[in-house]
Amino acid sequence: MFTLEKKNKKIYFRVAEIHALSFEYSMNMGEVPLVDVHRHRLEFDPELSLVAEEDGKVLGHCLFTPHEIFLNGETIKAAILAQIAIDPAMQKKGIGAKLIEEGHKRLIDKGFEMSILLGHSDYYPRFGYQTNMFGTCYLEIQRDSIPPQPEGISERWVKADDIPFLNSIWEMWFNDVDLAMKPGNSIIDWISNDKSTVSSVVTRDSEAIGYLRYAKEFLHKPTSFLARDENSASEMLAYINGKSEAVSEQPLYLPVHPDSSAVRNLLKVSFEHKMKTWEAAMIKELTPNPLVSQYVSEIKEGSRTCGLIIWPVEFDVC
Incomplete structure (x- = not known):
């Protein structure tokens, strides 16, 4: 069911269409060019751009983008889950969950230590994401x-x-x-x-x-x-x-x-x-790392000031 996103215009079209159909909160479709901009990055990993297919039809897409992130002055191998979209006609069938879980497995196999995202606080914690990890x-x-x-x-x-x-x-x-x-x-x-x-x-x-x-x-x-x-x-x-x-x-x-x-x-x-931290601002520890564990626990306790994420230039499109 899960395959790599193929370099083929029909796949690219279908992935773009799914993102356009899935995000209706604004009067534009910034998520569509965001996927394309991510593909231009030197760090883009096609093995972290996953599609869910059934009978040859793409039903969903999930993209993790690699980034280096600092914690305690040291570099952490991290990825951003940005973003995921499921054909509205196929939502609430577990497709998104399977894409995310497969993505996490691949990240762990590649040595990634942390995944971050902005998303719904009633959905992503089921995959191990901790809320209120950063924000304003x-x-x-x-x-x-x-x-x-x-x-x-x-x-x-x-x-x-x-x-x-x-x-x-x-x-x-x-x-x-x-x-x-x-x-x-x-x-x-x-x-x-x-x-x-x-x-x-x-x-x-x-x-x-x-x-x-x-x-x-x-x-x-x-x-x-x-x-x-x-x-x-x-x-x-x-x-x-x-x-x-x-x-x-x-x-x-x-x-x-x-x-x-x-x-x-x-x-x-x-x-x-x-x-001010946001519920939507989440971190998941993928592989045991004391720096990540310490940050998450101290933010939860309120004994540490939250970090600062300045989203890369590609996120300006949405």
């Missing part, structure tokens, strides 16, 4: 604490030559942040697939000082903020403040973790940190 995590910065906008700050297109620099400043901001999801080494890991999202290198007099990713109408709440040093962080905040005057009554929201050493050392403005 950001800094709220009042605009009156931000210095005036300097001259010479601008944005430009991300280039392939920028990737080592971007990876180095990402490490500076996130290598000590639980659940930080490390971007890849390709330019497509840093440029959004969504035309309404900007991905840019920030420059001072043509010299790269940082990176931003944000929805065009929401520069004051970027999806990603990376600065190379204290002065650059201050200049980037001032730039964002000046460029988002249309919503000047709102504070700035930075997607960085308050416990990060970079926040302590590089951000010299007053802020409030906001954290």
Whole structure:
């Protein structure tokens, strides 16, 4: 019943159709291109893209995408369950459960230690997923604490030559942040697939000082903020403040973790940190790993602050 997703246009069409039929919560079908974007990643594993078939007809699709995730400063081999769809006419027949269970078996065979997802809290716990493992995590910065906008700050297109620099400043901001999801080494890991999202290198007099990713109408709440040093962080905040005057009554929201050493050392403005876990934000420990076990148990106990997941650029499409 379970097969690998074949590289064949009829299979691709049917998988896309099932995802379009299954997700009706919005007036678009972002889940359809999301599957396609995942296939473009260097880390895409076709053995983790599963279809359920009966009499040659595809009834469901389940995709796990590999990612490196940090816990306690160490790299964990993880996967995101994103996403799963069953033909509505065949739902509630156990097809989704069998796809998920088969996917977990393959992940374990390949040495994956953890699976994460955003999903229904009354469904996924039956497969061992723990709820409320992450959620909202950001800094709220009042605009009156931000210095005036300097001259010479601008944005430009991300280039392939920028990737080592971007990876180095990402490490500076996130290598000590639980659940930080490390971007890849390709330019497509840093440029959004969504035309309404900007991905840019920030420059001072043509010299790269940082990176931003944000929805065009929401520069004051970027999806990603990376600065190379204290002065650059201050200049980037001032730039964002000046460029988002249309919503000047709102504070700035930075997607960085308050416990990060970079926040302590590089951000010299007053802020409030906001954290709240979501029932939909889940983790499953696939193979025994003390770092994963400790994180899950301490989050449940309330003795540890939740980590921060910044979803990769491919998720901008939905």
